[in-house]
Amino acid sequence: MSGFRSLGDEEEVEFECKASDKGVEATAVSGPEGEDCKGSHRRPMSKKRFRKIRCYNCGEFANHIAAKCTMGPQPKRCHQCKSADHLIADCPLREDKRAKGAATPSHACRTNGDSSLPDSRPPLDNETDAALDNNNSAKHVQP
Template sequence: MTLNRVTYPPGRDCPLSSVVCWSYLCRVQGGVGGRRSGRCKWFNVVKGFGFITPDDGGQDVFVHQTVIQMPGFRSLGEGEAVEFECRPSEKGIEATFVCGPTGSDCRGSDRRPISRKKFRRIRCYNCGDFANHIAAKCPHGPLPKRCHFCKSSDHLIADCPSRKADREAGNSSSNGEYSDTGGGAYGEPSKSSTLSGQGHQASSSSS
């Protein structure tokens, strides 16, 4: 019996449909009602499917991630040894169950699809970083309390001297736009001089 092509009982040709022929191929190679061994030919982790090359030399078997036995993200690594069961379909032979050697979980591929989901950055009150996790799920583990502004462990952010200094510097720079004694920003007259000038004009007109 040749496993690389479909063979039939002596004296009988195959006038049947391609699906029945695939079914016969599966049966003569132990695919229906039995478990075969093979290796992953390739697997697309983004689309979730690939092909297995049987060790007995049969045709490549289609495999979808839903039939793979493993926890979490299901996939197959290129060249990974597997055991599988299969059935005929309109497009060829497809796997109905895939596991590792001796029924163990599959190892899977080291590759993962790139996530396009955008995460909102939030502050973690454990490590103080702006990231996509909260303190309860911080990967750094429990850390001592510290200031999240300057990272010092001597005080908390409410009492941070560096933060107060930055605030005072910001307030002084914003108040410096208008001076009580000199010209305003960009050479414009100050509020005090403008108001005094208006008062002088009003007194002159009344007299």
């Protein structure tokens, strides 16, 4: 293998040496009987990981952010369907992921002062009802 950077483990080589400014250097490195060296199969680990992130400017998943986007400033638009009428949160083509995981209530709850919702609680007697109306605090009433 010509132009190798490192030798393989236990690889046998033949070489010539010469003196240089850096000291003694190996020159004309080859395998036994002049064959090419196999070299190492180990590769250095990359220091910079390639991460695909969404650019807020162009909407593409790429290795850049809006500040480094080559497209220049773009109008705000939906990243799903590319329409300028709405953003991705309101896109009609997008699957609503919140609806899949959200629980729907099994009964209607009545909030204070909202009589438009049906009341699923049993009716209260007059004393308990009066106690609840008094500052919305329940008092213990003996039956």
